Amino acid sequence: MNRFILLICFMFCFNFLLHSQDSVIQLGGDQGWDLLQNYHNITQQIGLHGYMDLYLSDNTSKNDMFTDLLLSEKGLIDTENYTLEGNKPNIIKNGIRGDWAFRFNGTESLQLIPNSKSIFKSFTGKKDFSIEFWINPFVIENRSTIIKWNGGILHDNIFTPQSLSINFQKRRLGIYFKNVFQYPDGTLASDINITGLTNLIPNKWSHHLIRYSESQGTIEYFLNNRLEAITYVTPTGKEKGPFGTPSFSDITNQPLIVGQNYTGLIDELRISQKYRDTNYSKYPKAGGSVTTKPIDLGYSNSLLLDIKISQNITEDSDLSYYYRITDHLEDLTTNNLQWLSLKPNELDGDLRGRYIQMKIMFHTNATLDKSPQLSTIQISYQEDLPPAPPLGLVAKPGNSSVKLNWKEVTESDIAGYYIYYGDSKGEYWGTEANEGDSPIDVGNITNFELSGLQNDKLYFFTVVAYDKANPPHESQFSIEVQARPERKYNE
Template sequence: MRKKDLCFFITVLLLLINVTSLSAEEHAIELGGEDGWDNFSTEKNIQKCLGRYGYESICIASASLTPSKTTDMFLSFENGTISDITDNYNVVFSSLTVNKSSIMGGYSALSRGTQKGLKLKGNENSIFGKKGVVGSFSIAFWLNPSLAENGETVLSWQSSRNINYEPLYQMIAGAFYNNKFEWTFTNVFSSPEGCESDITLTSSNMVVPSSWSYHVLNFDEETGLLEYYINGRLENLTYVTSSGTQEGVVYQAVLGVPATIEICPQFTGYIDDFSIQKTLIEPKVHQPMYYPDGGSFETNILGPFTTNSEITNVQSISTIPEQTDIQLFVRGAENCFGWTDETPEWIPVNDGVLSKSVVGTYFQLGARFYTDGQSKKTPLLTSVTILYNEKDPPLPPFSVFGESGNGSAKISWLSSVDESTDGYLLYYGTSPGEYLGRSAIEGNSPVDVEDAIEYVLTGLTNGKIYYFAISSYTITDSNSRIEGVLSKEIWVRPQRNKP
């Protein structure tokens, strides 16, 4: 065997050995993690929070109050701000500090003892911004006291109203006494005849320091029933009526001169989701901390990748408390147009393994979050890594040959050593490297010759040089074509057989 032929044989053999490893290369897309999460195409009941390694993670959104037309005040402390979401109250003074030690959402407010807390002034649309009959109302908040000592005050409102041209002192207060929480209403409730009633409503159980509890106070203008709940359990009630029972004449809440309302004027601890409603709140024994229906998201469409790329595995870093879960889904297609909720089909991922093959040029990730039975816990998703194979395009023919004819050129080549090759494209043109030919009877450049290894182009001009190159292609499962690079260029000059 000649030395030149031996070298050629060895080269072809090495290509054959490596063709399998070259046919597909694994890549990875990481979502979340150190770089955080981008915006989603759709999302429902989710929020960003701190997760594993201190990275930004996704969890179920807290079941915070959603303000409505009956919401008089709502302090959520989200986004690191202290303001009334309803815009019914303006902050006059605040010594509260926004803190991430929250129970609902990402933030709560920290009060440090005798620093006067938060003062708000209501407008004419608010309960405490005008005088007159209040109607039904509720006051609700989450509380985490550092202390539960006498005088620790969470709410205070002081004003006066004129009765027969005489000023009458009024007060509403919510404070701790003997480790219990006590509501006081002084000259607030009035009978139709103008008789005033002082009300004190004390919790039956002690409030435990350094733990969160949910407090709800309801007054029903129809029945006169004043109820106090902690964590959905009734602590105390009274009928604000002429007889002190449900049979008496109802005393209505009547406020005098508008005055500021103070939140945590003398309180040490955390407060979250403070609200006042112009209606009653339904207390729940198992007050949900997260949306009971869970949450979900879909990422923006990812890509483009090489045609016919295939997802091989989906890995995630997450925190899954007991009874909670996260279900991941992926889907893919060769184009990114016309995607709906149903198509392309969402494929579940279980322990990183896809239940069905996902192939395409574009991918999308979806996730469904499930809370526990009492909606007290949420799973956290820190990052997702999608592993996928990009199929390398097939190798071109190693050698190409040309033979001139009368108005024609016969081009032949050695088959590609790449086993994934399904066919060939024959490029031609009249300038080197520019294969823009249009004169051949067989068609414009490139001509699909399918799996042939020689082909004759006719209708060419005798005496004119034409340049040729061959590429290999693979047909994918979706009937699209992956084309490889061009072979080495050759030239042929068609000519007559006789002068």
Template sequence: MRSILLSILLLFLLSGLYGSDQQIFLGEADLWENVNLTNLTLIPGKRGYLDITNQDNTHKPDKHSDMIFPFNSNSLADETGHYELISPLTLSTQEGSFGGSAALFAGSEPLLIQKKASSLFSPSTIWDDFSLEFRLYPATLKEGSTIFLWKGLQMVDNQLIPQEIRCTVNNRKLVWDFENFFLYPDSSLNRVTLEGEKLIPREWTHHQILFNSETGLLEYRIDNVPADSTHTSKSGRESVEFNIPVIGNQQSFPIELGENFTGLIDELSLTRSISQQPQLNRYTDSGYMESKIIDLQSPDSTLFLIEAEQHLPDNTSIVYDFALAQSKIDLLGPNVKWENYIVGNPINRKGRFLKIRARLFAEPAVDSAPVLSSLTIIYREAAPPHPPLNVAITVSDGIFLISWDKSIDPTIDGYMIYYGDQPGVYFAEGSPVDAGNNSSYLLEKLDKNRRYYFSVTSYRNDDRRIESRFSREISYSP
């Protein structure tokens, strides 16, 4: 019977070494406020919370940017500040649009864009290198519909010369006409035309006009593949003499987009450079999330599991790493020791401070990206050991013998004796004393003529000493 009771007590003590499982959540209710994102973004997710996914390849303003209209719900304006919309804009969330939406055209009035600050379309502006680009999704390819139109006026020898950049649908192709846009030395009238390949309705394509001011090469690319090109010389061939773009000195009219066009236009931009590669894929190839340092409260806390709620379309992936340490310092700087982790696999490692990293890999070929909704960290904080029982004191010839019943807890590494001259206040000289893993200890330097109060704790030595609460207090009176 005694052995059965001891076994039950041992099981109770072992189960008490650790508290109940605890959980820490990243995402959902905390809205990912404890993570840092690189090339990732937050999007509306399940149950009204936010999800993490790869960032859209939308244009970002730089020193070369003259116009950027992403046509996104959170960014309706020109991000360079040079232009403004002066007619109503309707957005569509058609799949494939960058940033989640694009400008919608219903086959009628154009969208008007007016310059409002110094820009490339300001009168008398001489252009150097430039790139004009947008993404196009035609629902239909109506003959003669206009995709892009700008008009200006140039005064030469008291004569007004009209200027145009016009992009229209002709025989299921986009045709670009530049009328008197490239200034000839003799001010003669001129027209430069570029023509693309036939388009397929209800498919996204990227269109880009590039001009190299060092060679005079004017090029039209579709999905970054050359479709047509010419030189702005009088012969249209490469020459040391060619003409450069000049905006008329009289008037620059608003830009018109999408007159009589049915479909979507997205990511309209104008740049004073031809060095940047166009973004043909919606998502960045990869990005990563790194959590801030998470405190598991105790060096003896056991990290059991990290669970993830995620969505992985075909050929996308999320790779997880974690770093567990006893000190915050070990989780700072570039030398963090990351360990790869497969979601759902047990970890069973001890430590106090934790960081988690998730690397998200998109699939550019089909414009799909993984989605991370939440992370759940499952751990158990170590409970302190139980104090010893039956603490007693025996005094003989001024020597104090403190004794106790050793714990049957096999993880106990030793005992500490505390004493003082007031109840519960154990600050007497020499207190506390490490009694080792014994069941009694002799205190020889105490004054037998003073009153003392004693208590004993048990402790475990893992990565640091963890003590129990105080035992029942005993006292000595002379």
């Protein structure tokens, strides 16, 4: 008797463990980030334990459809609009973003020949443009030039020289345009001078942005995200009056010169055919985000146990987590389901479903120079496996009927049983029973009688258990039994 009780207990515990398995899905670490999609301002860098972690993308200038010239973070001349003439200055791994920068020694410069697509060859009419760069001068001398270009156009069939120069003037940055802007009456703005208000400091990085807006008729100069100077491209230099528009159409084929008589570093120099916002901060103020793909937990009604996060938060940067879980994939692919906020390593409530999706928001700090770091996400869940098949199925024939009995499946979420029947072994397509076609949902009982069957005909039966999941999980078939209804003549 004791052995029988022990055997029953063992079978119950084994059945519980079999149908209540805890599983873990990990994102990041040695599993990588293949389950992510929809990156926005997010990058991967080597982090904890040498694996790839997620960080905010920095504000490194990118080559886009408006870029005319870009000296990129890897020390490359990233453009098809210019041809390098002569040698390229040295590059060193000491840039503002931690990557490469161009190093000038005061005797060499970077000379680029514009082609027909460049801003200096074919840029006329009502168009915006921007010039931006980082500099770290070792010395500040008046003859040092960041950008210099001398060209010329035919104006009223007369050759007219043009020039653009950005250089140091008494420890400040000066910007000079000559015959670059044209007024509606056809005259040229002969001289436009802009000088910053702030003295530059040797051996210190600073960001500079010069931009022209055709809608406002202004040239603005920003130093480290602060407006230093503004001038109106009008005959009087004041707000009222006809606006001048840029008129680059050089016929001299003169080079654009970068770093003439300059000693120091230049990084992320970009000329754009666009009115750009300042790119001073290390990280975007808007932050970034990433969303996982819908992650399949295998079975509907699976129980979400925990979501563990490994992260590193510096200063007042932060990470915000959101999730949603459902049994229906279309809820995630059509955005029909609301996102729920998640506190790291804290999960409350009975949360169930087959598909889970997460969204992570990355926030920089107040000074926009720190990024949070995300190393791993571990999603722990308990699969809601199908129930075990019913045991002990017995069929007892009667007059035009068969009575079936089976043992109860003892799992806590059993909702009922289906009876399958037919007149061929392994094929359960029966339609003769008064209780309905195969399969018949008999509810949560362990015996059932089928009536209306044909006497002297052999029938085959099996039973399947199903649980309370939506949609329900069905067990495998029980053993198959057979019975032949018959009329007893003494009845």
